[in-house]
Amino acid sequence: MMPEERYTKLKEYLSSENPILLDVIENYKLLDEVGHKIGLITPEDTYTSHISWWPMISILGTFSAGKSTFINQYLGKDIQESGNQAVDDKFTVICYGENEESHTLPGLALDADPRFPFYNISDEVNKVDPGEGNRVNLYLQLKTLKSDKIKGKILIDSPGFDADSQRDGILRITSHIVDMSDLVLVFFDARHPEPGAMRDTLEHLVGATINHRDANKILYVLNQIDTTAKEDNLETVIASWQRAMSQEGLISGNFYGIYNESSAVPIDDPAQKERLERKRDSDLSKITQRMDKVGIERAYRIIKALEDFSKEMKEEKIPTLQKALKSWSKKVLITDFILWILIVVGFMFAESNMGLITNIMSSQIISIVSILGLVVILSTIHIKLRDIFAKFDANRWMKKDKSIANAILYNTKWWKPLFGHNSSKWSLKHSTKLDLLMSDARTYIQKLNDQFISPAGKEAQKEEK
Ligand SMILES: Nc1nc2c(ncn2[C@@H]2O[C@H](COP(=O)(O)OP(=O)(O)OP(=O)(O)O)[C@@H](O)[C@H]2O)c(=O)[nH]1
Ligand SMILES: [Mg+2]
Secondary structure, three states, rough: OOOHHHHHHHEEEEOOOOOOHHHHHHHHHHHHHHHHOOOOOOOOOOOOHHOOOOOOEEEEEOOOOOEEEEEEEEEHOOOOOOOOOOOOOOOOEEEEEEOOOEEEEEEEHHHHHOOOOOOOHHHHHHHOOOOOOHHHHHEEEEEEEOOOOOOEEEEEEEEOOOOOHHHHHHHHHHHHHHHOOEEEEEEEEEOOHHHHHHHHHHHHHHHHHHHOOOOOHHHEEEEEEHHHHOOOOOHHHHHHHHHHHEEEHHHHHHEEEOHHHHOOOOOHHHHHHHHHHHHHHHHHHHHHHHHHHHHHHHHHHHHHHHHHHHHHHHHHHHHHHHHHHHHHHHHHHHHHHHHHHHHHHHHHHHHHHHHHHHHHOOHHHHHHHHHHHHHHHHHHHHHHHHHHHHHHHHHHHOOOOOHHHHHOOOOOOOOOOOOHHHHHHHHHHHHHHHHHHHHHHHHHHHHHHHHHHHOOOEEOOOOOO
16 A cells, blocks of 8 residues: 555544544655655655554453453453463454454454554564564454444453563564553453562563553553452552562552452452452543543654654654765775776776777777776776665664665665765755654644643543552
8 A cells, every 4th residue: 555545544534533633644744755755764655654543452461360351341242252261362453343243354454454553563573583474363363343432442452471482473562562552451460469470471561561651551450359358468469469560670650450340259248348349440440541531642642653753763863874874975985996096007007008009090089988988887886886885784774773774775876976965955954844743743732732621721631640
C-alpha cells in the first residue's frame, strides 16, 4: 500500500471518530515528505505506519494469572479460553468486527495489514530470531467481536510470560506491544505468596516496562487476591509483592489488587469478604476507567509521536546523516585523488614513451582522444568509488539505524552532488519544516486539552494517580 492510499484509509477511519486527528494526518504527510526528501524512509514507507492509530490496550503477565478471564469479564463475553494450565500460546489481538459471529484470523492477517499495529512484524521478529518471523501464525492471531465495549480500540491478550522458555521472537513482540500500547496491564497473581519463585519472570516483565518513557501507561495488577482469604493475609501478600517489584527497581508505580468474582474461591468470613470486595471494586473501577478513556490517551500519543519524530529527525537523524555523508565524501575524494594522480602520471609516462605514435598522427586528434578517454576513465572510477563507499557505510549502519543506512544510499547516488548535504542551506530547509511540525504538534495538544478540560477549569477527564 502506497502512502497516499494509507492516508485515505486512515481518514476514512478517523473521520467519524476524532476530527483533530484528521488534521494531524496532514502533518504526517508533511513529515513523510521531509523523510522522503532526505531518504530516511523509502518512497513506499510512511511514518503513519510506524505508530498505531487505534487505541491499544495490552494485557501481559505470568501464566494463569487470569489475563484471559479478566478480558472476558471486561468484554462481557467468553471470547478467550481460560484454564488452570498454560492456555494461551500466542498473542490474540481482539478488535471490533461487524459480523455477529466472532471470527479468528491467522497472524498473517495482522502482518500484512498496514492498519494494524503489527504490520510487518515478521521482519522485526526475523531480525532477532532469523526464520521465526515467517512463522508469524504461531505467534499472533486476530479475533473479531461485535461489541460496543471493543469498538474503536484494540485489546491484546498474551501468552503467559515465562522467562525460562521465552524465545527472542516473543520478547521482540512483547516490547513492540509495550511500545505501541496506550495502556499496559501487567498481571501477577496472589497465589504465589513468595514472588521470589518467579524472580526471572518478574525481572523480565518489570524490566521491560520500568524504564519506559511513559511509565504512567503501565499498571501493575495483583490478581486473584481472593486467595488470600484463607490465611487472611491480604496486606502481607501485597506488601511482599511490592517489595519484590521494588527489588527490580520499580519504586513508584500504579499498583492494584483485584479478583474475578465468578472464578473466586468462596470467602466464608463476611468481614473479610467485605474488605476484599471493597479493595477489588475500588481498584477495578480505576483500571476500567483507564481502559475506557484510552481513546484520549491515544490522541495525545499520536500527536506526541509527530513531535518526537520531527525532533528526532532534526536533532539526531539529520546531523548524524550529515556526518556520515561528510566522511563518505572525504573517502571518495581522497581515493579519487590518489587513483587520478596514478593514472595521470601513468598516462603522461606512456605519452612520453610513445612519442612515435604521436608524431605519426596529428597531435591535435591524439590529445582530444586521449583527454576524452581520460575523462571517461576518471569519472567511471569516481562513480564506482561513490558506490563502493556508500554501500560499505550503509552496511555498517544497517544494524544500528536502518533509516540512516537508507538515507546514505539515497544521497550518494551518482547524480547527487558530492558535497550538497554539507551546506547549511540543506539542513536549514528541512529544519524549518520540522520546526513548523513541532509547533503544530503543540497547538494540537492545546486543542485536545480544550476538548477535555472545560473553560471553568473543571476537569472533564479527571487524571487519577
Ligand atoms: N481464585 C481465582 N481464580 C481465578 C481468578 N481469575 C482467574 N482465575 C482462574 O485462574 C485460571 C487461569 O485463568 P486464565 O484467565 O486462563 O489465565 P491466563 O492468565 O489467561 O493464563 P494463560 O493464558 O495460560 O497465560 C483459571 O482456572 C481461572 O478460572 C481470580 O480472580 N481468582
Ligand atoms: Mg490466557
